[in-house]
Amino acid sequence: MPKNRTDYVILGMLGIGSGGSGYEIRKAIEETVGSFWGESYGQIYPSLRRLAVEGLVEERPPESKSNTRRHEYALTESGRACFREWLRLPFQNDPPRNEFLLKLFFGGEAGPQVSIGHVREVQRRNRQLLDTLHGIEAAARNASWQHPHRRYWMLTLNLGIALTQAALDWCDAALAELETIERSSGDHAPAPEASGAKSDAIETNEGARQ
Amino acid sequence: MPKNRTDYVILGMLGIGSGGSGYEIRKAIEETVGSFWGESYGQIYPSLRRLAVEGLVEERPPESKSNTRRHEYALTESGRACFREWLRLPFQNDPPRNEFLLKLFFGGEAGPQVSIGHVREVQRRNRQLLDTLHGIEAAARNASWQHPHRRYWMLTLNLGIALTQAALDWCDAALAELETIERSSGDHAPAPEASGAKSDAIETNEGARQ
């Protein structure tokens, strides 16, 4: 009975017939639950090993004659039982961490332009996410998926769409408000940092996740 | 120039005139940005020390004659400059982790009752959160807050309200759908685990955060 959440995502993915190797499992996670759960190889590979030792998954090492190094894993019966048990347990609310909101909250310290830049970036990402989600939705309708869990998947998808849409609506209002602030507050915004601050636009957002 | 995000929340809180001690800062974080950012003492106290060493905050140790152990901190000018610089930097998208959605996604493995329990719990928490947020909103309207950053705070508040509301709407639809599944799929739900499974209701959610 692992307490590690990574273990359970892996069991779950194997349970719905996704991937047999660490690489495939990771890809499946990214493609299906990627917008609300992430895992890195550094977690997955050691996890698979542990699960195999505990007998929750069965490991099939690469066939000696084979040319690949690929390890395949499959869910065992006890693995499935263990996963079901976990599903029934109360879910844990992970500590919230939203740096965008944090920066917006303190935005008064930097002036409207800075926050406008951040909100635009959020808008951009949410639009992109919404596209992706709508794409999945369309694919789901077009026959394809006839998996027994389909209706549950649609539920998570619907929440994703609803939240993203709500965020986008908010972006419009927020931009309007920030522009009002900018016009009214005019130029006497809080001083930019030391030197070389030529009131240029905010840096483009690199290094972003999700 | 710290890279640690904790450092910046602290600088930010000191910047808007909140608390001077570690304890107060933590309380301020919880009360203002608690729904999207959290910090523990184990982070805050060491952070304050570091910031003092770097000269970003000024430390006033407890007056010798005083009866308290309380250390007070105040933002320095270089601290403020540093904070402003950070604000302009692109924000980081923290890795998504929503165990509720994860369990819902895999809910087909456990049958509708389990998911219904989880959704109800989410509903409960969101209702509570919405109450809190509305309370803050009302307090903000009633004169009180005349802080220069007020409009930025309202923006974050509005997003919180919008998202919570959207989640609540979704809960209703999700519960309806899950009950449909239950009725149609009837009793031949996936087998409950091993023994002692008396088809009793889901465990109440303890150990939950937020």
Add this chain to the structure above:
DNA sequence: CGTGGCATGTAAACGGTTACATGATTTA
């Protein structure tokens, strides 16, 4: 045949929480 991307893995570093420990202050 070489280059780039696929696939697999490991070790170290880090951020963060938890659990613990303790003194001071209030309240019953």
Add this chain to the structure above:
DNA sequence: TAAATCATGTAACCGTTTACATGCCACG
């Protein structure tokens, strides 16, 4: 004065990411 809670801190632990290392495979 006993109990509760405020206030401060430390140390260990753990999950996670990052960076690195490596072999296989397809394609030009």
